[in-house]
Amino acid sequence: MASPDPAPSMASSSLPRDAASVLELAARSMFDLFASASEGMLLVDREARVVWINDQYRRYLPALGFPREEDFVGHPVSSVIENTQMHQVLKTGKPILIDLLTNRAGTFVVSRIPLRDDQGDVIGALGIVLFDQTGTRMQPLVAKFGQLQQQLHDAQQQLAAKRTASAHGARQSRYTFASFVGSSPAASEVKRQARRAAQSGSPVLLLGETGTGKELLAHAIHAASPRAEGPFVSVNIAAVPDTLLEAEFFGTAPGAYTGADRKGRVGKFKLADGGTLFLDEIGDMPPGLQAKLLRALQEGEIEPLGSNQLVPFNARVIAATSRDLPALVARGQFREDLYYRLNVLPVRVPPLRERRGDIPALIEVLGEDMAHRGSPPPELGEDAVALLAAQHWRGNIRELRNVLEQAALRADSDRIDAAQMEALLRQSGLAQVQPVLPPEPALPDAGALLRPLGEQVAELEQRAIAAALQATGGNKLATARLLGVSRATLYQRLQTPE
Incomplete structure (x- = not known):
């Protein structure tokens, strides 16, 4: 479209005589000035x-x-x-x-x-x-304003995302496989199995003692799965009273019972729609609810408490337990059909004593986490780290973290050695402190391997007996129990190595 007519010339021979003409000419001149400048x-x-x-x-x-x-x-x-x-x-x-x-x-x-x-x-x-x-x-x-506008836009988006997640009861996974610290054969194998499980939509059953990192692996499986953009919803069955579990799982219809929310409540299954539902401590689920869980997993739909309508859901289930599910099934305390429905992709999470080589790395990572939370981590000598690596850790990583936190609070010196760590372990309630493990023997050369197999087995057996005797302070009864043999067999091995 053509621009407005240009303003007339302002030569002295054509100056206007009245004020209206002056104003009109000035307006046109200003228009041309702005248009060009x-x-x-x-x-x-x-x-x-x-x-x-x-x-x-x-x-x-x-x-x-x-x-x-x-x-x-x-x-x-x-x-x-x-x-x-x-x-x-x-x-x-x-x-x-x-x-x-x-x-x-x-x-x-x-x-x-x-x-x-x-x-x-x-x-x-x-x-x-x-x-x-x-x-x-x-x-x-202009640059400062643009920067402030972008920061405001980013903050508004983050706030909206948090509100949406809160409204749906969902949250994203906090951990990845990199968060599972360890490069030992046992740690590498469990991560390999978990990565394979992440690519499947079938239920995953994480088995392992308390404190081994089962929940962390559940987060990591979700983060590596095609459902990573969906919600990750967690339920600790052992922490919810039996009377509230059904409502927690399946939700409630409006006014389902006295004291219930008049608007109803969305259950965890529906909150996890499109993502992952993590059922921690599945072995503690009461028998009455196991049948309803089985039906939900088989049919892909739930029935809220107090409702007659079936609600479909699409959530991948990851279950975890520290209990012996086959033993519970044998005693009639856990449904066999539910066990088989959950046990499609079992992943055994090894205890800490089966991956002692990862303990130094775990100590470093746990110390960094303590520092991040405002608690300075303890400074440990190599002998103190070796002593920690020798313990059985019945509570696994959770117990190791607790000992490190106590050491940071109770230590009298800047650097803790093995003697101080042993005293701290006893103060923490450890009944028996295991001595430092002997160093791993060097791999024999090819010539050493060309010996009769019985001779090599006997040599390894003597090393195991010596380590057990050192661990029990020479107590032969305790040594026999530790090795899983009778006292007579132990005496025989001590007297005449075969």
Whole structure:
């Protein structure tokens, strides 16, 4: 569209004689000045439609998403320019002389001026881009404003995401396989199995003693699965009273029972829709609820408490237990059909005593976590670390963390040696402190392996007996129990090595 007619010349021979002509000439001159000196101009009519843009403004059209001028001019200004205030100027008749505007094309310093006819009615508005983000004079201000706007936008998105997650009772996984510390053969094998399980949609059953990291692995499996963008919902069955478990799992209909929420309640199965539901301590589930859980897993639908309607759900189930489920099945305390439904992909999480080589790395990671939480970790000598690696750790990683926290609080010196650590272990309630394990024997050369097998087995047997005697302080009865042999067999091995 052509631009407005240029203003007449201001040569001295053609100076106007009346004030109205002077004002008209000044207005046209100012218009030409802004059109040439500004970064862009546009006009809108009284209906807030764009009716004209100048050459400088045309360079913003591609960034605004309009490759052709006809897709921009002739359209309502609010539909082609984000965050515009031109309609506000038309409504109030008041100018906005200086403002900061941010849209897809960038951040700009702009002016907006109403246009009036001879009767004083607003017939349109003029928008002027005074400076853009590339200008050197206003660049620091515009850049700072743009940065603050981006930070505000990011904060609003994060807040909205948190509100959405809270409304759906969902949260994302906190750990990945990198969080499962250890490079020992046992640790590497459990991570290999868990990675394979992550690619399947079948139920996973994590088996292992308390404190071995089963929940961490459940998070990691979810994070590596195709459902990683969905919610991760966790239920500790042992921590929920039996009378509330059904409502916790399946939700409740409005007014299902006295004291129930009048709006009803969404259960964990539905909250986990599209993601993963982690059932911790599944071995503690009461028998009456096991049948309902089995049906939910088989049918893919649940029935909220107090409702007659079936609600479909789509959640991948990961269960974990520290109990012996086959033994519970044999005693009739756990449904056999539910056990087989959950035991599709079993993953055994090894206890800490089966991966002693990972303990130094675990101590370092646990110490970093303590420091992050504001508690300085203890400084341990190599002999103290070796002593910790020799313990049985019935509570596994959880117990190791507890000992490190106690050591940080009780230590009398900056660096803890083996003697101090032994005293700390006894103070922590450990009944029997195991001595430092002997170093691993070097691999024999090929010549040493060319001996009769019975001779090599007897040698290893003597080493095991010696280590057990050292661990029990020479108590032969305790040594026999530790080795899992009778006292007579132990005496025989001590007297005549075979």
